[in-house]
Amino acid sequence: MRLLFCGDVVGRSGRDAIVAHLPGLRRDLKLDFVIVNGENAASGFGVTEKICKQFFDHGADVVSGGNHSWDQRDCMVYINNENRLLRPLNYPEGAPGRGAALYEVPGGRKIMVMNAMGRVFMDPLDDPFAAISKILDRYKMGQQGLSAVVVDFHGEATSEKMAMGHFLDGKVSLVVGTHTHVPTADHTVLPNGTAYQSDVGMTGDYDSVIGMKKEVPVARFTKKLPTERMSPAVGEATLCALYIETDDTTGLATRVEPVRVGGRLSQTIPRVD
Numbered sequence: 001m002r003l004l005f006c007g008d009v010v011g012r013s014g015r016d017a018i019v020a021h022l023p024g025l026r027r028d029l030k031l032d033f034v035i036v037n038g039e040n041a042a043s044g045f046g047v048t049e050k051i052c053k054q055f056f057d058h059g060a061d062v063v064s065g066g067n068h069s070w071d072q073r074d075c076m077v078y079i080n081n082e083n084r085l086l087r088p089l090n091y092p093e094g095a096p097g098r099g100a101a102l103y104e105v106p107g108g109r110k111i112m113v114m115n116a117m118g119r120v121f122m123d124p125l126d127d128p129f130a131a132i133s134k135i136l137d138r139y140k141m142g143q144q145g146l147s148a149v150v151v152d153f154h155g156e157a158t159s160e161k162m163a164m165g166h167f168l169d170g171k172v173s174l175v176v177g178t179h180t181h182v183p184t185a186d187h188t189v190l191p192n193g194t195a196y197q198s199d200v201g202m203t204g205d206y207d208s209v210i211g212m213k214k215e216v217p218v219a220r221f222t223k224k225l226p227t228e229r230m231s232p233a234v235g236e237a238t239l240c241a242l243y244i245e246t247d248d249t250t251g252l253a254t255r256v257e258p259v260r261v262g263g264r265l266s267q268t269i270p271r272v273d
Contacts, residue, residue, distance in 0.1 A: 001032045001033065001105065001109065001111070001147055001148050001173075001245070001246045001248055002029060002030055002031050002032050002033075002243070002244070002245055002272070003031065003032065003033050003034070003035070003111075003148065003150065003173070003174070003243070003244040003245075003246065004025060004026070004029065004031050004033075004034045004035070004241050004242070004243055004244075004259065005034075005035045005036075005037075005150065005152070005174065005176050005200060005241060005242045005244070006018065006022070006034070006035065006036040006037065006060075006200075006203055006239060006240070006241040007037060007178060007181075007183070007199075007200035007201045007202050007203055007240040007241060007242075008037045008038075008039060008040050008066070008178050008179065008181055008201075008202045008203065008204070008211075009036060009037065009038050009040060009041040009055075009202070009203045009204070010040045010041070010044055010181070010202050010203065010204030010205070010210075010211030010212075010232050010233075010237070011040070011041070011043060011044050011204060011205075011211065011231075011232025011233070011234070012043075012232065012234065013204060013205045013232065013233065013234055013235060013236065013237040014040070014041060014202065014203040014204040014205075014211070014232070014237045015041055015051060015054065015055075016237065017203050017204075017236075017237035017238070017239040017261070017262050017263070018036065018054075018055055018058055018060070018203060018239065019054065019058050020262065021239045021261045021262060022034065022036075022055075022058050022059040022060065022239070023058055023059050025059075025239075025241070025259065025261070025269070026059040028269070028272075029243060029269075029270065029272055030272055031059075032105050032106065032109075033061050033062075033103070033105055033111055033148075034059050034060050034061050034062075035060070035061065035062045035063075035064060035113055035150060035152065036055050036060040036062070036063050036064070036203075037063070037064045037065070037066065037152060037154075037178045037200075038051065038052065038055060038063040038064070038065065039064070039065040039066040039067070039068045039069055039154075039178075040068060040202070040204075040211065040232075041055075042071070042072050043231065043232060044211065044212060044230065044231060044232040045068050045071040045072070046068045046069065046070065046071030046072035046075060047063060047065065047069075047072060047075055047085075048072050048074055048075060048078075049074055049075070049078040049082075052078070052082065052084070052085055056084065061084065061103060062084050062085075062086060062101075062103065062113050063084060063085050063086070064086045064087075064113070064115040064152040064154075064178075065085070065086060065087040065088065065115060065154075066087075066088065066115075066117060066154035066178060066179055067088075067117060067122060067123060067154065067179070069087040069088065069097075070087075076096050077096075079096050079097030079098075080096050080097055083098065083101050084101075084103075085097065086098060086099055086100070086101065086113060086114075086115040086152075087099055087115060088115050088116050088117035088125065088128075088154060089114060089115060089116050089128075089131050089132070089135070090116050090117060090125045090126040090127065090128045090131040091117075091125055091126070092125070092126060099114060099115050099116065099131075100112060100113065100114040100115070100135050101113060102139070102146075105147065105148075108145060109145060109147040109148075109248060110144075110145045110146050110147060111146075111147060111148040111149070111150065112135075112139055112146060112148070112149045112150070113149075113150045113152070114132060114135060114149070114150070114151045114152070114172075115151075115152045115154065116128040116131060116132055116151060116152070116153055116154070116164075117153075117154045117155060118153060118154065118155025118156060118157060118160045118161065118164075118179075119155075119160070120155065120156060120157035120159070120160045121156040121157060122155060122156055128153070128164070129164065129167055132151065132164075132168065136149075136168075136171055136172070140171075141171070141172070141173070141250065141251025141252070142249060142250055142251055146251065147246070147248045147251055148173040148174075148246050148248075148251050149171070149172040149173050149174075149251060150172070150173055150174045150176070151164070151168060151172050151174065151175045151176070152176060152178055153175055153176065153177050153178070154177075154178045154179045155177060155178075155179055156179060156180065158177070158184070158198045158199075161175075161177040161198050161199070162196075162198060165190060165194065165196040166190065168194055169190040169191060169192040169193070169194045169196075170190075170192030170193055170194060170252070171194070172194055172251075173194065173195060173244065173246045173251050173252065173253055174194065174195040174196070174242075174244050174246075174253060174256075175194060175195075175196050176195075176196070176197050176200050176242055177197060177198045177199040177200065178199065178200060179199070180199045180210070181199075181201065181202035181204065181210040181211050182199060182201055182202075182210070183197075183199060183200060183201025183240050183258065183260070183265075184197060184198040184199045184201075186198050187242060187256050187257065187258055188256065189253045189254075189255075189256055192252075193250070193252030193253055194252065194253060195242075195244045195246075195253035195256040196256075197242055197256070197258075200240055200241060200242050200258075201238075201240030201260075202240060203237055203238070203239045203240055203241075204232065204233065204237045204238070205232070205233035205234065205235040205236065205237050205238075205263065205264075206237075206238055206263055206264045206265055207233060207235050207264055208232075208233035208235075211232055211233060212230040212231065212232060212233060213230070213231055213232070213233050213234075214233070216228055216229075216230045216231075217230060235263070235264075236262055236263045236264075237262060237263050238260055238261065238262050238263030238264060238265040239259070239260070239261045239262055239263075240258070240259070240260055240265070241258070241259040241260075241261075242256065242257075242258060242259065243255075243256070243257045243258070243259050243270045244256050255270075257270040
């Protein structure tokens with residue numbers, strides 16, 4: 001199976017990059033399934049029904065979330081009716097929506113996507129390790145047509161993300177970090193066959209402070225005074241993503257490579273047969 005995971009979409013420039021580049025990537029990389037983290041897509045804070053539909057129309061199969069999942073009020077209703085929109089599964093019981101779901105892939109295959117959130121320097125949610133383990137007790141790759149499992153681990157600390165990668169090594173196809181908006185250079189296939197990257201980076205304008213216009217964050221750091229609300233930078237975005245190939249029989253990764261298209265960062269697109 002050929003998968004693409006697109007990093008946190010930030011504001012209009014990030015959305016424009018998805019619209020401009022994702023259809024071509026889906027075609028040229030012959031992708032079977034695409035996941036987009038959209039938790040910063042609506043002016044930097046949350047996602048809306050309209051934006052989700054835009055992503056679905058341009059090649060996304062699933063939109064995942066994070067700590068800004070509830071910033072747009074209409075999302076709290078929409079998420080209950082749209083199983084392609086996920087929020088972190090380790091929110092307390094009773095939270096709207098779902099944090100994991102099974103999806104059909106052409107050829108009779110199935111993929112499970114899980115969205116979880118770390119707890120180091122983040123909101124004190126339920127234990128993500130236990131929450132993911134509970135699901136994996138019921139669903140195992142290579143059984144009942146389950147060809148791949150992807151975990152979007154939304155967290156601040158690279159140590160927690162790396163621990164999750166090794167904890168799940170051999171049990172899932174991919175553990176990919178989101179939230180910090182800076183792409184790391186540690187994409188790899190772990191010893192037991194799970195693809196991993198500490199952070200895929202954002203799909204946003206990199207002439208910014210993690211996707212936001214520079215002036216307000218710089219003023220907050222240098223003057224320590226109240227400032228206006230932060231807003232997304234509006235320059236051309238770089239679409240940052242991770243490309244993964246998996247073995248349909250085992251679900252384990254056979255290839256993992258970064259994708260960067262547009263904007264200021266160095267460009268890279270994998271070659272496929």
